[in-house]
Amino acid sequence: MLMFLADADPIDEVLPHPLLHLPGGLYVSNQMLMSLVAAGLILLIFPRLFKQARGEAPSGARNFFESILEFLRVEVFRPALKEHTDRFVPFLWTLAVFICFCNVLGQIPVDQFLTILTGREVHFWGTATGSIVTTGALALCAFVCIHVSGLLQFYHDLVRGTYGHHAPHEERSANGKPGHEAAIDLEHMRAEALGADVSGDLRAVTDPTKYYASDEHPPVHLRPRDGSDAQAGRHGMNPALAAVMALPLYLWNFAPHPFRPEPNQKGLARIGLWCADIPMWTMLLALELLGAVIKPFALMMRLFANMIAGHIVLAALVVLIPLSAGFLSQLAYGAPITVLSLMIRFLELFVAFLQTYIFVFLTTLFIASAVAPEH
Amino acid sequence: MLMIGLLAEVVDKAPFAVGAGLAGLGGGIGAGLAGLGGGLGIGRLAGSAMDGIARQPEVGGRIFVNMIVAAALIEGFTFFAMVVCMTLIGKVMPA
Numbered sequence: 461m462l463m464f465l466a467d468a469d470p471i472d473e474v475l476p477h478p479l480l481h482l483p484g485g486l487y488v489s490n491q492m493l494m495s496l497v498a499a500g501l502i503l504l505i506f507p508r509l510f511k512q513a514r515g516e517a518p519s520g521a522r523n524f525f526e527s528i529l530e531f532l533r534v535e536v537f538r539p540a541l542k543e544h545t546d547r548f549v550p551f552l553w554t555l556a557v558f559i560c561f562c563n564v565l566g567q568i569p570v571d572q573f574l575t576i577l578t579g580r581e582v583h584f585w586g587t588a589t590g591s592i593v594t595t596g597a598l599a600l601c602a603f604v605c606i607h608v609s610g611l612l613q614f615y616h617d618l619v620r621g622t623y624g625h626h627a628p629h630e631e632r633s634a635n636g637k638p639g640h641e642a643a644i645d646l647e648h649m650r651a652e653a654l655g656a657d658v659s660g661d662l663r664a665v666t667d668p669t670k671y672y673a674s675d676e677h678p679p680v681h682l683r684p685r686d687g688s689d690a691q692a693g694r695h696g697m698n699p700a701l702a703a704v705m706a707l708p709l710y711l712w713n714f715a716p717h718p719f720r721p722e723p724n725q726k727g728l729a730r731i732g733l734w735c736a737d738i739p740m741w742t743m744l745l746a747l748e749l750l751g752a753v754i755k756p757f758a759l760m761m762r763l764f765a766n767m768i769a770g771h772i773v774l775a776a777l778v779v780l781i782p783l784s785a786g787f788l789s790q791l792a793y794g795a796p797i798t799v800l801s802l803m804i805r806f807l808e809l810f811v812a813f814l815q816t817y818i819f820v821f822l823t824t825l826f827i828a829s830a831v832a833p834e835h
Numbered sequence: 836m837l838m839i840g841l842l843a844e845v846v847d848k849a850p851f852a853v854g855a856g857l858a859g860l861g862g863g864i865g866a867g868l869a870g871l872g873g874g875l876g877i878g879r880l881a882g883s884a885m886d887g888i889a890r891q892p893e894v895g896g897r898i899f900v901n902m903i904v905a906a907a908l909i910e911g912f913t914f915f916a917m918v919v920c921m922t923l924i925g926k927v928m929p930a
Binding site: 758762 | 903904907908910911912914915917918921
């Protein structure tokens, strides 16, 4: 029975195996099944653990997942996305958890155990992210999220009348309520306790009585998120026109303008600068559009290649053992290769977690550059 | 120039099909070059990280984390080259 495992092709761990043949030449592969298994596991574990907000400190499995997810939110998402964090945390957390489960499940050699136990060749386990189609789908989700969020950001800016305003990024959550972690937001928690308002308007400092007495200037974090802002000089665009103008303005701002004239430059200097700016900007836009396609493509390739590389190295090593003739020489080859394989398995496990982090970190950076670009 | 001329002569006048073998040659050389590039890049990165940790051991943890992230990114496109080479070699193997 042990001979069955020795008979198996070590590269089988990497290749997709058809499990169910569908009409039209398509089939359900073991890697597709693995993504369903990962999704099923996630749906089993997470809602049950996190259904209610507990008052006391978390423990056990809840603590484990919460520490990882909170680490991602506080150390990775919030520094990049700042006030837009809460909008993207669900998507980014789902992405991270799904990729992590897929990667780690692929490292468990269930196939091999079942082959030894049952004596038949079993091929229904695999790495879901070891299929370039799965990672391509994940990269496509990231691409759609990045650009749709960017377009929606422009749409909302146009409707609210804040387009082009270089407002400083608030360090708090996006839903209007201040962030909850006092350890992070201590200044804001203190400011709220004191009733102080973080305002960019100098009149709040020079004439605070009049400024705060009027109802026209509610504090920054209590302003309504829709277009009903009563601020003077802020008139929003008609929503239908904003929907039409969002895409052209997104493309206009997609690439930087190297020779953009200052608002106070007039006349010939202004025309001259625009004449120099437009050709350069067109080239930069072409490069940026290429980059917009290449970055998710690189995400896809990086995750895919990292997931299968470990298995391929293992296969290349293990296939050396039966190549040599004689039991004793195979044993002599086998012992160090087994130890080396164990080390490579550890490395693969590490790479599984690291690649999750890299994918999610880079997606966060791309979303931040679309939604909250640094000036 | 001379070597390219020689290669062109071989491709034209050989009595067997040279194309698939050339793909295999390209794949092998490409994989080696990809390994070389990745190794050089990550080696430099590791050297700079070691220097940084030696200068300031107390930020060693942060330097290590950033080093791992940068290594993963460099390895990303090394693996991309490797996948291209594997595709080439896949064309050569007797199916």
